[in-house]
Amino acid sequence: MPSDNSADANTAVESHHDLTFAELGLGEAVLKALRAAGYETPSAIQAATIPHLLAGRDVVGLAQTGTGKTAAFALPILEHLDRAQKNPQALVLLPTRELALQVCESFEKYAGHSAGVHVLPIYGGQGYGQQLSALRRGVHIVVGTPGRIMDHLEKGTLDLSELKYLVLDEADEMLKMGFAEDVEIILAKTPETKQVALFSATMPQQIRRLSAKYLHDAQEVTVKEKTTTSENLTQRYLVVSYPQKVDALTRILEVENFEGMIVFTRTRNETETLAEKLRARGYAAAAISGDVVQAQRERTIKQLKDGKLDILVATDVAARGLDVDRISHVVNFDIPIDTESYVHRVGRTGRAGRTGDAISFVTPRERRMLTSIERATRQPLTQMFLPSVDDVNATRLARFDDRITMALAQGDRIQAFRDIVGHYVANHDVPEGDVAAALAVVAQGDTPLLLDPAEEARAPQFVREERPLHGVRQDGPKAERYRRDSAGPTATYRIAVGKRHKVEPRQIVGAIANEGGLSRGDFGAIKIHPNFSLVDLPANLPGDVLGKLARTRISGVLIDIKLDGGTSSSYGDGRPPRHDHAPKGDRPRYGDGQGRKPRHS
Numbered sequence: 001m002p003s004d005n006s007a008d009a010n011t012a013v014e015s016h017h018d019l020t021f022a023e024l025g026l027g028e029a030v031l032k033a034l035r036a037a038g039y040e041t042p043s044a045i046q047a048a049t050i051p052h053l054l055a056g057r058d059v060v061g062l063a064q065t066g067t068g069k070t071a072a073f074a075l076p077i078l079e080h081l082d083r084a085q086k087n088p089q090a091l092v093l094l095p096t097r098e099l100a101l102q103v104c105e106s107f108e109k110y111a112g113h114s115a116g117v118h119v120l121p122i123y124g125g126q127g128y129g130q131q132l133s134a135l136r137r138g139v140h141i142v143v144g145t146p147g148r149i150m151d152h153l154e155k156g157t158l159d160l161s162e163l164k165y166l167v168l169d170e171a172d173e174m175l176k177m178g179f180a181e182d183v184e185i186i187l188a189k190t191p192e193t194k195q196v197a198l199f200s201a202t203m204p205q206q207i208r209r210l211s212a213k214y215l216h217d218a219q220e221v222t223v224k225e226k227t228t229t230s231e232n233l234t235q236r237y238l239v240v241s242y243p244q245k246v247d248a249l250t251r252i253l254e255v256e257n258f259e260g261m262i263v264f265t266r267t268r269n270e271t272e273t274l275a276e277k278l279r280a281r282g283y284a285a286a287a288i289s290g291d292v293v294q295a296q297r298e299r300t301i302k303q304l305k306d307g308k309l310d311i312l313v314a315t316d317v318a319a320r321g322l323d324v325d326r327i328s329h330v331v332n333f334d335i336p337i338d339t340e341s342y343v344h345r346v347g348r349t350g351r352a353g354r355t356g357d358a359i360s361f362v363t364p365r366e367r368r369m370l371t372s373i374e375r376a377t378r379q380p381l382t383q384m385f386l387p388s389v390d391d392v393n394a395t396r397l398a399r400f401d402d403r404i405t406m407a408l409a410q411g412d413r414i415q416a417f418r419d420i421v422g423h424y425v426a427n428h429d430v431p432e433g434d435v436a437a438a439l440a441v442v443a444q445g446d447t448p449l450l451l452d453p454a455e456e457a458r459a460p461q462f463v464r465e466e467r468p469l470h471g472v473r474q475d476g477p478k479a480e481r482y483r484r485d486s487a488g489p490t491a492t493y494r495i496a497v498g499k500r501h502k503v504e505p506r507q508i509v510g511a512i513a514n515e516g517g518l519s520r521g522d523f524g525a526i527k528i529h530p531n532f533s534l535v536d537l538p539a540n541l542p543g544d545v546l547g548k549l550a551r552t553r554i555s556g557v558l559i560d561i562k563l564d565g566g567t568s569s570s571y572g573d574g575r576p577p578r579h580d581h582a583p584k585g586d587r588p589r590y591g592d593g594q595g596r597k598p599r600h601s
Contacts, residue, residue, distance in 0.1 A: 021075075024050045030075055032113040038267035040290055040317045043068035043338045048221045050076055053197060058218040060211050061199045067223055068338040070106045073167045073197045077141065078107070080164070083116045086138035088158070090165040091190070093146055093183060095173040097123035097514050098368075103169065104143045117141070122158075124148045125517035125548070132157055145514055146174065146182035147553070153189055163190050171200040171207055177510040178503065178555045180206065187214045233350035235377075236384040237360045237370060245333060245361055246277055248386055252331070252359065253283060253311075255387040260304055260326030263313045264345050266334035274333065275313040285311035288318040316341050322348055332360040335369055339376035359384070490524050491539040495559040498531045507554055508535060512561075515552045516545045534564055 045063045052059050053076035077090045104121040111117040120134045122144030152158035196215045240248045271287035278285035303309035327349045336342045350356025497503045505526045524536025549561045
């Protein structure tokens with residue numbers, strides 16, 4: 001229940017890097033989980049909202065994706081859970097199933113040292129059986145999309161009578177996708193005494209009205225992140241799976257012309273592990289983290305400045321305030337958990353007019369964070385690819401040539417060795433070229449100078465990862481094309497919502513992707529007409545998928561999806577096409593005598 005609080009109703013906050021999670025009032029079990037996850041200091045949104053939520057106050061948080069919002073609401077909820085209660089105590093509403101799964105995973109990670117916490121994701125496209133079984137066993141936290149939550153409420157399979165905490169995450173996106181009515185119905189079905197946290201990147205009038213109606217004495221927090229990166233900074237990313245990261249970093253070190261480098265990892269333990277692996281590969285590397293005593297930190301940084309150390313492996317906290325002229329590259333071995341940390345990291349290079357390079361390793365599941373970074377910094381990151389064996393060999397040969405050129409400049413020493421070589425040639429009748437090659441073998445040692453081209457076939461393959469939802473306007477009003485991930489055949493489907501229903505392409509994509517289990521890359525052109533819309537989707541969608549989509553609603557209207565007959569222009573008045581995908585007898589029947597109909601999620 002909200003408590004009285006004398007704090008100002010509206011606050012704007014920036015960074016809080018002098019705070020610790022312990023100082024926010026969190027318990028030891030949660031703090032242990034945070035330490036295990038590598039979290040060292042709270043982000044601005046976490047530092048500003050966690051104390052209010054722990055005190056029981058409603059909160060409105062204005063912050064972009066990637067600022068650490070999930071921990072801001074998840075940690076206080078975990079602190080207050082009654083694990084003996086069987087019915088759900090917390091409900092988190094999000095616009096997409098991908099977000100629901102991510103938030104669910106975060107809850108489980110933060111509850112790693114809190115035994116007996118049960119979290120359930122509920123979203124469209126997943127079978128009801130699994131969700132019903134979990135609800136019968138009892139769950140503490142439900143994370144879901146509005147449409148599927150509505151379905152459970154209508155079926156009587158989700159009991160929110162004992163709900164204590166409700167979170168609306170990415171509220172503006174939920175409303176844009178047509179979930180406004182569902183969200184209000186869900187809010188109305190929850191106890192008046194619940195505590196509410198609403199997070200949104202923007203604050204349109206509809207969100208203001210929702211906040212005024214359903215939140216009580218809410219503390220509004222606006223996070224003003226410092227998200228400017230240097231114009232002298234080149235920012236790139238490489239899509240890579242976690243097991244491939246060390247090999248990928250080694251290849252990059254081979255071909256990048258770097259002077260000094262900081263490699264950022266997420267946890268303290270990983271700094272030393274990675275530094276050891278780099279030393280084993282012949283690089284002058286050392287690790288620093290928050291555990292390193294100040295004297296050792298100063299020695300390590302001096303070695304980096306003096307050129308005795310080339311690579312520093314560090315955590316966020318350990319590298320703050322570090323300014324070394326030699327740092328030409330920053331590598332995010334682990335992409336940071338928020339955009340503010342990214343800016344702090346890459347700010348270690350490209351300073352005071354110098355140029356710099358930042359390279360981020362991104363696993364396929366971290367693409368959303370990459371998009372958040374680009375949005376926050378207002379600068380694109382260019383995709384790079386793993387250097388090939390030929391790239392590595394070309395670099396090694398160039399460096400070998402440079403070493404020979406430098407040696408030739410040492411006239412006195414060259415003359416002495418010329419006499420030695422001449423003596424060998426005279427006594428063994430061996431061409432001078434062969435002697436030079438033999439000396440190169442002696443100098444190189446057991447490690448081959450060049451990589452075997454056959455190794456390329458054995459090396460891990462790094463494939464290009466498609467970025468989600470690149471909208472390019474087409475001809476005609478409200479038309480948008482989304483890049484498909486595959487080149488499979490497509491077909492045009494007709495849905496029964498159009499301009500008069502005030503639908504947008506994103507609502508269509510969100511509803512169909514969530515309920516049909518489709519990827520956003522499965523969408524082709526979307527053309528919105530006055531009374532209907534045409535959507536390009538994979539041809540021959542399975543019957544079970546079409547059945548789910550037939551029960552989908554957008555803006556409260558059943559979309560009645562079917563293959564388009566190819567004469568759309570002749571029935572712009574909303575009359576159905578002559579071609580029906582399924583016979584009438586095979587179509588799903590709706591209604592249970594009370595006018596209730598399933599909804600999309």
